[in-house]
Amino acid sequence: xxxxxxMIDASSAALRPSSSxxxxxPSAQQAQIESIVAAxxxxxxxxxxxxxTPEGTSADSNANIQFVELPGGKPSWTLTAVEFASAHxxxxxxxxxxxxxxxxxxxxxxxxxxxSLAHAAMNDSTDLAVPCYDLPARxxxxxxxxxxxxxxxxxxxxxxxxxxxxxGLSVRMAERLGVAAQRFVALHQSDVPLWVVNEAMVAGMRxxxxxxxxxxxxxxxxxxxxxxxPFVTGSLFSDIEAKAAFWQRARVSPPVxxxxxxxxxxxxxxxxxxxxxxxxxxxxxxxxxIWGLVLPPNTMLGLKRLSLIDGAAFxxxxxxxxxxxxxxxxxxxxxxxxxxxxxxxxxxxxxAWVASHVNAIAAGEDPERHIELHAAAFETEKPYLVARWRxxxxxxx
Amino acid sequence: MFNVLAIMxxxxxxxxxxxxxxxxxxxxxxxxxLHQSLYRVLSLLIAVLPGLLAFFVALAVFTLxxxxxxxxxxxxLTWVKFDERLTHYRGSGVDWTPTNSPTAIVARxxxxxxxxxxxxxxxxxxxxSYATAASLPISLLPYLTHAVGAILLLIAGTLIAxxxxxxxxxGAVNAQLQYARFLSLGVKWLVLVxxxxxxxxxxxxxxxxxxxxxxxxxxGIVLTLSLAIGLGSRDLVSRSLESHxxxxxxxxxxxxxxxxxxxxxxxxx
Numbered sequence: 001x002x003x004x005x006x007m008i009d010a011s012s013a014a015l016r017p018s019s020s021x022x023x024x025x026p027s028a029q030q031a032q033i034e035s036i037v038a039a040x041x042x043x044x045x046x047x048x049x050x051x052x053t054p055e056g057t058s059a060d061s062n063a064n065i066q067f068v069e070l071p072g073g074k075p076s077w078t079l080t081a082v083e084f085a086s087a088h089x090x091x092x093x094x095x096x097x098x099x100x101x102x103x104x105x106x107x108x109x110x111x112x113x114x115x116s117l118a119h120a121a122m123n124d125s126t127d128l129a130v131p132c133y134d135l136p137a138r139x140x141x142x143x144x145x146x147x148x149x150x151x152x153x154x155x156x157x158x159x160x161x162x163x164x165x166x167x168g169l170s171v172r173m174a175e176r177l178g179v180a181a182q183r184f185v186a187l188h189q190s191d192v193p194l195w196v197v198n199e200a201m202v203a204g205m206r207x208x209x210x211x212x213x214x215x216x217x218x219x220x221x222x223x224x225x226x227x228x229x230p231f232v233t234g235s236l237f238s239d240i241e242a243k244a245a246f247w248q249r250a251r252v253s254p255p256v257x258x259x260x261x262x263x264x265x266x267x268x269x270x271x272x273x274x275x276x277x278x279x280x281x282x283x284x285x286x287x288x289x290i291w292g293l294v295l296p297p298n299t300m301l302g303l304k305r306l307s308l309i310d311g312a313a314f315x316x317x318x319x320x321x322x323x324x325x326x327x328x329x330x331x332x333x334x335x336x337x338x339x340x341x342x343x344x345x346x347x348x349x350x351x352a353w354v355a356s357h358v359n360a361i362a363a364g365e366d367p368e369r370h371i372e373l374h375a376a377a378f379e380t381e382k383p384y385l386v387a388r389w390r391x392x393x394x395x396x397x
Numbered sequence: 398m399f400n401v402l403a404i405m406x407x408x409x410x411x412x413x414x415x416x417x418x419x420x421x422x423x424x425x426x427x428x429x430x431l432h433q434s435l436y437r438v439l440s441l442l443i444a445v446l447p448g449l450l451a452f453f454v455a456l457a458v459f460t461l462x463x464x465x466x467x468x469x470x471x472x473x474l475t476w477v478k479f480d481e482r483l484t485h486y487r488g489s490g491v492d493w494t495p496t497n498s499p500t501a502i503v504a505r506x507x508x509x510x511x512x513x514x515x516x517x518x519x520x521x522x523x524x525x526s527y528a529t530a531a532s533l534p535i536s537l538l539p540y541l542t543h544a545v546g547a548i549l550l551l552i553a554g555t556l557i558a559x560x561x562x563x564x565x566x567x568g569a570v571n572a573q574l575q576y577a578r579f580l581s582l583g584v585k586w587l588v589l590v591x592x593x594x595x596x597x598x599x600x601x602x603x604x605x606x607x608x609x610x611x612x613x614x615x616x617g618i619v620l621t622l623s624l625a626i627g628l629g630s631r632d633l634v635s636r637s638l639e640s641h642x643x644x645x646x647x648x649x650x651x652x653x654x655x656x657x658x659x660x661x662x663x664x665x666x
Contacts, residue, residue, distance in 0.1 A: 077666070139664040217666065225665055226571045232666075272663060283570045286577050290563065338560065344567040354663065 020048030020066075021122060022096035024087050025106065027054045027075055032107035036114065040100075041065060043115040044122070047097075052090050068094070077218040078165055079103055081181035082190035088178020091171060098122045099174045103165025104218040113212035120210045121168025127205035128196060129168030130159040131212030137367040138358065140217065144371045145353045146233055146325060153322075153378035154240060154385075155201040156251035159209050162197045163232070165218060168210075176203050193232070195239040202246045229350065230343035237332040244333075248386050270312070273362075276355040277314055281307050283348030290345050294331040299323055306352065312363065316356035318377035324349055325378070326385040334392050445523075452519035459515025467508035474500040516545075547599045554592025558585045576625065583622045590614050 023040060025033055033053060040049055041064065052070040071086050079101060091099050098121040106114075113131065120129030133140075143161060151162040169177065177194060184192045200207050220228045240247065284307040292300060302320045309315075328346050332339060361367045474480075483499045520541050562585035569577030594611035597603050603610075 136664075138662075140666065141663065142665045217664075219664070219666055226568070228666065279570075279573050282573060282575065282577070286566060286570050290567070338563070341563050341567055344571060347571050354665075358663070 020050050020064075020094075020096055021118060022050045022052060022087070022091050022094065022099045023118075024070060024083065024090070024099065024101045025051060025053045026102065026104045028104075028107065030055075036102070036106060036109075037065060039111045039114050040118055043118060047122070050090075050094055050096055052086075075104065076191055077104065077220045078163055078193050079167065079196075080190060081184035081192050081194055084174070084177040084181035084194055084196075085185045085190075087169070088174050088181070091174050092178075096171070098171070099169040101167045101169065105216045106166060108214075108216035109166065110213040113210075113215070116210045117166060117168050117212055120208050121170070123208070125206060126168070126208045127170040127173040128200040128207045130161065130197060130207060130209050131164050131166050131215075132160045132209050133164075133212050133217070134214045135217065137361050141354050141357065142229060142232060142350070145321070145350060145357070145374070147236060148371070149322070149375040149378035150236065150240070150325065150329075151195070151197055152375050153382050154247040155198050155243075157197050157201050157207055159197045159207060162195060163193060164196075166212065166215075167196060170205075173200060173203075173205055176200075176205075193235055195236060198239055198243060202243050226344065226347060229347055230340065233346065234332075234339060234343050237329055240329065241333050244389065248389065273311070273314065273355045273358055276351045276358075277310065280348050280352040280355065283345075287345055287348065290337070290341070291349075293336055294342065294345070295324065295327050299327060303349075312359055314352075314355055314359055316353050318374045319381060321353055321374060322377040322381040323384060326381060326388065329385065330388045330392055333389065448523040448525065451522035455519035455522060456512070456515045459511045459518070463508040463511025463515075466511060467504040470507055471500060471504040474503060479503075513545075517542075543600055547596045550596050550599060551592060554588060554595070558588035558592065561585070561588055579625065580622070583618060587615065587618050590618065 021040070021044060023036075025036065033051075033055075037049065037051055045064075047064070049065045050068060051065060052068050054070050068090065070090065076083075083101065087099050087101055090096075100118050100121050102109075102114075109117075117129055117131055120126050123129075140161070143163060147162050148160055152158050173196075177196060177199060180199060181194055184190060184194075197207060222228060284303060288300070291303070295303070299320065302317065306314070306316065306320075328342060331337070331342055336342070357367070357370060360370045479500050480498050524541075562581045565584045566577055566581035569580050574580065590611065594607055594615075597607045
């Protein structure tokens with residue numbers, strides 16, 4: 001499932017020092033750390049493992065395994081700048097061959113998934129190994145609706161989880177991410193996530209997606225969607241804005257075949273969908289003026305039609321959703337209004353997408369197929385984004 | 398007056414004198430009065446003219462200086478990639494994000510700063526010449542400065558009212574409060590009433606009446622909002638709070654991987 005950047009040259013896989021695999025583990029119970037280390041040791045019997053944890057020590061007596069203390073930061077639900085900066089520092093200090101960064105609750109990864117990721121990291125032809133998790137149909141919805149389609153359409157990479165919590169890195173990828181992370185750390189913004197897939201594509205690195213199987217994804221400490229969604233989407237929008245020169249050139253991402261997740265029962269969806277649609281209609285009645293500053297008349301008309309649909313028949317058209325996200329991205333760039341307000345106004349629209357997705361899977365549609373349809377619409381509508389990005393005033397109502 | 402009396406006396410002693418002689422004298426005196434008035438006004442204008450000229454010259458010179466400084470700053474900051482550096486510095490965690498780029502804001506602030514400086518210097522020059530030459534006790538400067546302050550207060554108040562109204566509206570809609578628009582309007586008018594009272598107070602218009610009216614209006618709006626939320630929407634508030642608490646309790650649940658989607662809670666991350 002390797003995805004190659006079309007801009008890459010043949011000599012992308014550089015020579016690496018022959019040393020061990022550095023494994024960065026978050027703070028966890030001793031038993032969980034030991035099970036991860038045991039799985040990796042069994043998979044790499046001839047290679048030395050350097051395990052970096054906040055605790056630093058372990059009772060493990062294997063000669064090939066060395067433990068070091070990882071400069072600790074505030075534990076986060078996703079990989080942040082401080083972790084990439086630490087990974088780079090430790091990898092540089094011990095001259096490791098590859099780096100495996102594991103996020104919180106890494107113990108929930110299957111042994112196969114863990115070792116596949118580690119092998120991909122040790123593979124000389126890969127710079128960035130990204131896991132593809134097997135999640136339940138109703139999990140990771142922000143990723144499915146915004147992060148994955150945007151990343152795929154703009155950066156021509158079909159990594160299903162651009163904000164994955166486990167990663168395999170080559171030394172040069174770690175170096176690049178370390179430099180990028182260092183800027184945020186120096187400015188006391190250690191909790192900012194890094195968009196590693198985007199960074200890899202811009203740098204011309206080789207990205208490989210690995211089937212990692214099921215995993216319990218850590219959830220944000222603050223469960224309030226009104227806080228977390230603007231934080232994550234704002235971070236991605238900023239990254240896209242910074243890399244505009246790269247993604248405006250046309251690219252086509254190669255097709256990927258993935259498995260499907262099980263659907264949900266129709267009875268479960270009705271209550272949640274009704275609540276989300278009520279919220280959407282309330283937002284349509286109250287936020288129309290604010291949305292009107294961001295969205296063109298055609299999209300507003302589409303939303304008006306949507307506000308009249310009720311219950312199980314509610315579906316957000318793929319093109320409409322793609323244009324909404326693109327228009328919000330444009331407004332973020334042109335600063336049409338305060339960015340906090342802008343991303344706050346996106347939340348009811350996102351919930352409308354969730355309602356549509358829940359309806360689709362309750363009706364028996366394959367959730368992955370539904371997500372892929374939306375992601376494909378983002379690719380199709382990319383010229384609209386590029387045109388508006390270059391001439392934002394041309395489409396203004 | 399004496400001339401008029403003399404003419405009247407002469408008129409009595411010489412009965413053959415024509416009657417229009419009195420009219421000519423009145424016209425003459427009116428003309429004198431008009432001339433004197435015109436002289437006084439022209440003298441005042443001549444005295445004020447240098448000050449007026451100084452005002453316009455100061456304004457024009459400082460506007461030109463402002464344009465030059467603004468252009469220099471714009472080029473300089475673009476050259477040192479000020480916007481990009483600031484973006485990196487701020488990262489993505491900052492909530493305040495202005496509509497224009499930082500370079501444009503710095504250039505614009507420097508330009509309008511110069512214009513304001515020119516305005517103040519011009520008004521000062523005008524006021525000095527006016528006060529000395531016209532020998533009038535009224536000085537324009539304090540009132541003008543108060544007026545400028547009042548305008549700035551009005552602009553700031555309007556911007557803050559708009560910002561807060563929008564924040565409240567979006568927050569209330571996302572919390573699924575049915576009276577989101579009403580709350581937003583209430584906050585907006587609270588800030589606008591406060592601003593209006595401050596502006597009038599700054600201009601020293603109305604005195605105690607404004608303070609009294611402001612107190613009544615402000616208190617009235619707060620009372621209306623309290624009654625509306627406390628009584629009219631009591632059930633809605635309790636439902637909103639209950640659903641919020643339920644959501645907060647549900648969200649951090651971490652389910653084991655691979656479980657069936659049936660009966661599974663929605664997880665956004």
